[in-house]
Amino acid sequence: VIGTGPGSSDFMSKRAADLLSRADVVAGYTTYLDLIQDQVKGKRIIATAMKKEVERVETAVNSALDGEETALISGGDPGIYAMAGLVFELCRKRGIPLVRPGVHEETPPKGKGLVIEIVPGIPALAAGASVLGAPLTHDFAAVSLSDLLTPWEKIEKRLAAAAEADFVIALYNPKSKKRNWQLSRAREIIMAHRDGGVSVGIVTSAMRDNQKVVITTLAEMDRAEVGMQTIIFVGSSASLGYLDFMYTPRGYAGKYPL
Ligand code: SAH
Numbered sequence: 001v002i003g004t005g006p007g008s009s010d011f012m013s014k015r016a017a018d019l020l021s022r023a024d025v026v027a028g029y030t031t032y033l034d035l036i037q038d039q040v041k042g043k044r045i046i047a048t049a050m051k052k053e054v055e056r057v058e059t060a061v062n063s064a065l066d067g068e069e070t071a072l073i074s075g076g077d078p079g080i081y082a083m084a085g086l087v088f089e090l091c092r093k094r095g096i097p098l099v100r101p102g103v104h105e106e107t108p109p110k111g112k113g114l115v116i117e118i119v120p121g122i123p124a125l126a127a128g129a130s131v132l133g134a135p136l137t138h139d140f141a142a143v144s145l146s147d148l149l150t151p152w153e154k155i156e157k158r159l160a161a162a163a164e165a166d167f168v169i170a171l172y173n174p175k176s177k178k179r180n181w182q183l184s185r186a187r188e189i190i191m192a193h194r195d196g197g198v199s200v201g202i203v204t205s206a207m208r209d210n211q212k213v214v215i216t217t218l219a220e221m222d223r224a225e226v227g228m229q230t231i232i233f234v235g236s237s238a239s240l241g242y243l244d245f246m247y248t249p250r251g252y253a254g255k256y257p258l
Helices: 014-022 030-035 053-065 084-094 124-132 152-164 182-191
Strands: 025-029 044-048 070-074 140-144 168-172 199-204 212-217 230-234 240-242 245-247
Touching: 014 070, 025 030, 025 053, 030 044, 030 070, 044 053, 053 070, 053 084, 124 168, 124 199, 124 212, 124 230, 124 245, 140 152, 152 168, 152 182, 168 182
Parallel strands: 025 044, 025 070, 140 168
Antiparallel strands: 168 230, 199 212, 199 230, 240 245
16 A cells, blocks of 8 residues: 655655566556556556445455555555545455554465555655645644545534644645535635634645645735645744745744854
8 A cells, every 4th residue: 555645756755666676567547647647657556536446455355355456556655645545445344454564474375365564655744745845844734625434514624623733734635527516615614713814725736747836825825826736834833935835934943043
């Protein structure tokens, strides 16, 4: 289960690249497969669209049970709003034994279980933060605005709690064609606890050819273009802008002469 990172293969770990090159079968969402075309040439591809995650994971698990080296890929990190959790859900439901590589002397016999390795990748929150500067240098919370699998009331509760506690908030899945009101509502909730003047950094397609960066404020963020490949960082009361950058001081200036 491989995280391919935020964009181009320059930002993929060596372990991810090695395992991908060894794989017979590669399963993933088409957008992410397209980003790593060169690495998956000549392999059997299981490409499925968004919202077909269960089908994709099922096919990948079955192919691994058949004894094929199978790579299930996710953009960013596979354990952050991505496929790794679903692999465990499915295997647990079906009673498929899983072992870590190298832990047991013997690998499970064909069809009886799987050796599973989760290879971490650079998540959008780290990629986007690095493009902006250093917005996550102090405590932060990540909240996904997708209510496809999470009830919206729960998302509102988490947003309010994070805003109230003055966390920097990284907003994942801010908008899609169908989910077009959630971001404005999220902004309203955060505004109830936070000054409209705090810095907001908006990064679209981090580490890809069409990367876009906008630094604005909470009050004005509604005007920026936001899409499916955008991550938004709402600053805490301490976050600041400097030139074209956004950062959150950890407090050194208050303690040491800079
Ligand atoms: N596993 C991924 C997250 C998948 S959820 C990770 O670890 O980053 C999909 C959401 O991630 C998108 O809606 C967007 O909010 C964010 N995202 C993924 N890749 C991105 C990128 N290159 N630039 C900005 N945001 C990105």
